[in-house]
Amino acid sequence: xxxxxxxxxxxSKNLDTVLAWHQRLxxxxxxxxxxxxxxxxxxxxxxxxxxxxxxxxDSNIHLSEQAxxxxxxxxxxx
Amino acid sequence: xxxxxEKPEDWLDDYGxxxxxxxxxxxxxxxxxxxxxxxxxxxxxxxxxxxxGKSSVxxxxxxxLKHKIxxxxxxNRHEQTLLKESDLGEDLLAHQFDQRxxxxxxxxxxxxxxxxxxxxxxxxxFQQCLSRLPQRMLDLFMLRTIDGVSSEDCCDILxxxxxxxxxxxxxxxxxxxxxxxxxxxxxxS
Numbered sequence: 322x323x324x325x326x327x328x329x330x331x332x333s334k335n336l337d338t339v340l341a342w343h344q345r346l347x348x349x350x351x352x353x354x355x356x357x358x359x360x361x362x363x364x365x366x367x368x369x370x371x372x373x374x375x376x377x378x379d380s381n382i383h384l385s386e387q388a389x390x391x392x393x394x395x396x397x398x399x
Numbered sequence: 400x401x402x403x404x405e406k407p408e409d410w411l412d413d414y415g416x417x418x419x420x421x422x423x424x425x426x427x428x429x430x431x432x433x434x435x436x437x438x439x440x441x442x443x444x445x446x447x448x449x450x451x452g453k454s455s456v457x458x459x460x461x462x463x464l465k466h467k468i469x470x471x472x473x474x475n476r477h478e479q480t481l482l483k484e485s486d487l488g489e490d491l492l493a494h495q496f497d498q499r500x501x502x503x504x505x506x507x508x509x510x511x512x513x514x515x516x517x518x519x520x521x522x523x524x525f526q527q528c529l530s531r532l533p534q535r536m537l538d539l540f541m542l543r544t545i546d547g548v549s550s551e552d553c554c555d556i557l558x559x560x561x562x563x564x565x566x567x568x569x570x571x572x573x574x575x576x577x578x579x580x581x582x583x584x585x586x587x588s
Contacts, residue, residue, distance in 0.1 A: 324496075324499060324500030324501060325496060325500055325501045325502045326492065326496045326500035326501075327500060329570070329574070330566075330567065330570045333566070333569055333570035333573050333574075334566045334569075334570065336544075336569075337543060337550060337565075337566055337569055338550060338562075338566070355502075357502045357505065357506050358502075360506040360507075360508060360509075361506055361577070363509070364506070364509060364577050364580075364581075365573055365577070367509060367512045367513075368573055368576055368577060368580075369544060370512075370513070370516065371516060371525055372540070372541075372544055372545055373544075373545060374516050375522060375525060375526070376421075376424070376545045382416070382419065382420040382423060383416045383419070383420075384415050384416055384419045384433070384436070388419075388429075388433045389411065389415060391433070391437075392411060392415070392433065392436060392437045392440065393411060395437055395441075396411070396437060396440050396441050396444065397408075
C-alpha cells in the first residue's frame, strides 16, 4: 500500500505525464480508503484551474507610455 | 492572405499590452518583458510576408513571444539559482506527514472552489502565493502547466537533470501553493 506522501506525489505526476498502469491502480486503491488524499487531489485539480484562469484574466498591467515610446522608436527605426 | 485591417504599425497599440502582460508574468522583470515585446514585434514585421493568415495575428504574435521567452530562459539557464532543499519544502513535508508518510494534519474541505475564481481578493491572494515561490519553481510551473511545454523541453530550458527531478519539483510547487491558499484563503472564508 502506498503511503499518503507517495500518493500525492503520484497525484501530481498524473497531471504531468501518463502514469504506469500499476501506479494508477495503487493510487486508486489508496484513494478509496483515504479521504485526506482525495481532498488533496481535488485541491490540485482546482489549482490547475486557477492558474489557467489567472493567465486569461484581463489584467491591469500595461506598458507605460515611456516603455511604449522606447519600443516604438526601436522597431520603427529598423 | 493576412487581413488588410491588420496593419503592422498598429500592432504595438493593439497587442503591446497583451504581449507585455504575458511576458511579465513569466520573466518578472519589466525591462526584460519590454525587450521581449520589442523583439516579438520586430520578428513579426520581418516574418509578416510569410504569415499565412491561418491564425489571427494575435495568436501568431503570441506564438513568437512564447519562443522568445523560452529562448530567454535557455540563455539564462546558468544564471538561475539552483533550488535548495528548503525550497523543495522539506520542512513542509515534515510538518504535514508523519514518519511513515501518512498525513499528520487534517486537510480542509474547500467548499465551492469555483466560485472563488472570479473573486478579486482571491486572485490577489493567489498571486501572493505564487510570488512566494522560488523563481525557478515558478518558471517551471508556468511553462509546464500554462504553456504546456513538454517535460523534456522544460528540463532542457531550465536545466533540470531528469524528468523525475522535474516531477518532484512540480509536486512540491503544488504542495506549497496548496498550503498557502489553504492558510491564507480557505481557512478564513
